[in-house]
Amino acid sequence: MIVEDSLVVRRLLAHIVSRDPRLTLVAAVASAEEALQELPRIRPDVISMDIRLPGIDGLEATRRIMAEQPTPIVVIADSVEDASLRISMNALRAGALSVVEKPVGMATGGHERIAETICTQLYIMSQVPVIRRRGSANDRPVALRPAPPRADQPPQRPGIIAIAASTGGPPALAQVLGALPAEFPLPVLVVQHMGGSFMEGFSQWLDGLVAPPVAIAQEGEVPLPGRVYVAPGDRHLMVTAQGRLRVSAERPLGSQRPAATLLFRSLAEHWAPQSIGVLLTGMGEDGALGLAELRQAGGYAITEHESTAVVYGMPAAAVRLGGSSLSLPLPMIGPRLLQLAGVTPP
Template identity: 80%
Template structure:
């Protein structure tokens, strides 16, 4: 189902969808009110949601849909200016799964790339099981294969990564950390490049820590969250400085959680602290294993709270997870590890 008030853009999105053999258009409506009315009858597998609509906006529509008939939602954002981005990010927090650029026209630059991204996101998100509410679950540290004994050392840096469902999960984890959190935080979130600065700004307004896009050559500071910029890897280099790398994507991902974790394993060794949250695919799993082998404490989000268990599940399967915890318990555990010197 397409929800878009502009007739021109609605027709353009319908054209884009109709060209992809993986997708079938079941409805294209001009308002959130129409979408809510049609939803029980049509029951789409996925919704393309404009964020700025007449009457009820896309944020409120997302809240209503997730409360009344949970359905995967992909936000189509027409602008990266502050107001629209804030609504888009809050829609992710309300239950939307991803945000992508809105196409302008077939003759504009980047049209083919944007059209391909829209179709791929709609198809992938249509496969995500969405439920109304997830309980916190009960979890114990996951048993894994023995690793070489490495003396435990106080952590000096926290690396955290997420993909599908990541923004609200990151807001919850980082929101549990105080402004004087003693470690720097390096963060990878899979999201379209144009939205990364707005994502960092949105997160900065939600959590006690200071959040900003990472800068090449910057030295990470305690109480700061350094976010990987769009379409670039974030790495911790020897000497403890940050590197922003344009090296090729790893497993189709740039930034890559695995590249971040591997760099922390190489540079910080047993003083690293790694966290892998909800996400589709396997990015981050091999990197988390590298961190654990280097003696770091590694945490994966428990299946009971993930939107998509793919990335944490891969890490658990490979033996890269020291412990698997429901989302509400991760922030407090990280604070405890940081304050107690990694014991």
């Protein structure tokens, strides 16, 4: 189902979808009200959701759909300016699975790339099982039984944390980082799979939600305690032997750039005994091999437990490869990082 108020864009999206043999268009509607009315009858496998809609906007529509008839939602964002991006990021927090760039005219450069991205995201997300949401991610119960810890000993004096996520990552990252105080004693590096044009807005959105300052990582920076560094759009993020950030345009690894495995691998090579790696929800296997290498080199590796992961792909792959020192439900990861860093919870 396509939800888009612009007739021109709605027709363009319908044309894009109709060309892809993996997809079948079952409805194209102009408002959230119409979508909510048609949803019980049509029962689509996935929804393409515009954010700026007349009446009920895309954020509120996402909330209602996830509460009433949970369906995978891909947000189609028309702009990377602040207001639209904030709504898009909050829609992800409300249960949407990913955000992609809105298509422009067929004669415009980059159209085919954007069209392919939209179709691929719709196809992949149509296969993600979603659950009913009864509030924000922070309302999830914490009385969940985590997997027992392995024999690994956590670092006596941890120096750096690296966190990676993909599908379902923005709200998961907001919850984990939201548990950390502004004076957190360690730097935190983040890899989130998302379209490059959205990364600046994503980091600003996170910065407005959590206490530690969040910014896009810059080449050659020395990561400082209490700061969060997000991999730039379409660039790898790594740490050098000298303890500086390295931002790289080298080829994607496993079709991902940034690649979580390269971040974890750089820590394994240079800073393993002081490193904590965290792998959250995500489709595929990026980060699994790197986390296993980090753990094998003496780092401490935490994976999100299946009970809370939106997509238990990346964490499951790490567990299979022996890349998990400890598997925890999402609400327990932030408090565990506080404990590892020697911080007394408020």
